[in-house]
Amino acid sequence: MSEEALHEVIEAIGALADKTEASKWSLAEAVSTAYVEFKPYSRGLTAGLCARLKRSTDMIYALRDAFDLKSRLRYASEIPVSHFATLSRLKDKFNLTDEDCTHWLDWVQETGASVRDMSMEISAAYEEDARKSFFKRIDKISKLVELVWTECESIQMPELLRALTKTSLQVLREWVAKLEEWR
Secondary structure, eight states: OOHHHHHHHHHHHHHHHHHHHHHHHHHHHHHHHHHHHSOTTOTTHHHHHHHHHTOOHHHHHHHHHHHHHHHHHTOOSOOOHHHHHHHHHHHHHHTOOHHHHHHHHHHHHHHTOOHHHHHHHHHHHHHHHHHHHHHHHHHHHHHHHHHHHHHHHHTTOOHHHHHHHHHHHHHHHHHHHHHHHHO
């Protein structure tokens, strides 16, 4: 096969992929519009879309979320639906701002990163913050455990309930201590 023939085949497949991706954005827009037009949790919308499109509930929601994120950011690019769907999920997971999302989309455009690469980069960038946030919550739990025990005595809790509370709080104290060791 000549170099020219190979190039033609690659271009033909690329053009087909471009049409397919444009079609995915049209599909994502239609799904998003349906969810806007019908009341949230309208009976039958998600199930009907799943059956007709032969896609999972997660995929239907991913299409909707991808279009909603792209629309909210007003981000004009050729980045695929799958990147936006994944970014939408990561936005919720790591509490990313719209500016953070735009930064990551710019990075994808510059590097040509795959969905997997983008997901790994974002997770690596925010994972430490997530861990820090987790242990911040554990510190709050520890303080609440001590506060509950103190208040148990001041509200004159019945003895049986007080004993159960003491046991429960002791288990929580041990759990917090194990987490602190792991930290």
